[in-house]
Amino acid sequence: MKNSIDLHIGQRVRHRRWLLGMTQQDLAQAIGVRFQQIQKYESGANRISASRLWDLARALDVPVAFFYTGLGETASEAGRGGEDGAMHQKETMDLIRAYYAMPERQRRSLFDLAQAASKQDSGSPEVVAFPASQSAA
Numbered sequence: 001m002k003n004s005i006d007l008h009i010g011q012r013v014r015h016r017r018w019l020l021g022m023t024q025q026d027l028a029q030a031i032g033v034r035f036q037q038i039q040k041y042e043s044g045a046n047r048i049s050a051s052r053l054w055d056l057a058r059a060l061d062v063p064v065a066f067f068y069t070g071l072g073e074t075a076s077e078a079g080r081g082g083e084d085g086a087m088h089q090k091e092t093m094d095l096i097r098a099y100y101a102m103p104e105r106q107r108r109s110l111f112d113l114a115q116a117a118s119k120q121d122s123g124s125p126e127v128v129a130f131p132a133s134q135s136a137a
Contacts, residue, residue, distance in 0.1 A: 005071065007044035009053070012067045014042040016060045018093040030059035 017027050017038075024038040031052065040046035041056075048056065057064045099107060 002044040003047070006047050008071050009048060009067045010042045010044040012069070013038075013048075013056055013060070015093060016062060016066070017042075018090065019096055020060065021097055022060075027056075027059060031055040 013027075017024070022030075024035040024042075028035040028038045032055075033052075037046065041048050041052075053064055053067060057066065060066075099110065102110065
């Protein structure tokens with residue numbers, strides 16, 4: 001039977017790997033194991049030792065504490081953090097990866113647009129100001 005903590009840490013490894021656009025093979029090479037071992041870590045089938053967790057944190061560019069984030073939360077406390085939550089969907093991870101691949105200026109504009117659009121759902125009309133065009137055409 002899989003341990004819930006091992007499952008949680010494995011899910012955090014998988015999501016961070018997806019966010020960075022890494023394959024299991026890429027991550028395995030970065031920490032000196034075979035990709036099958038990464039599969040076992042991500043599924044919670046194998047426990048991750050402290051030294052291996054340190055290696056994973058370095059390869060994924062996160063602090064070790066990242067893997068424990070949200071561990072004590074229930075699905076209701078985490079909002080959408082349950083198994084079917086938005087952060088557990090590949091589409092969400094692809095969107096985040098695409099967002100961070102954009103130049104910072106475009107990313108900021110998209111963020112501002114999303115915030116303005118979400119405020120419009122509250123029923124109060126708002127005027128959205130867009131940055132002036134850079135072209136002289």
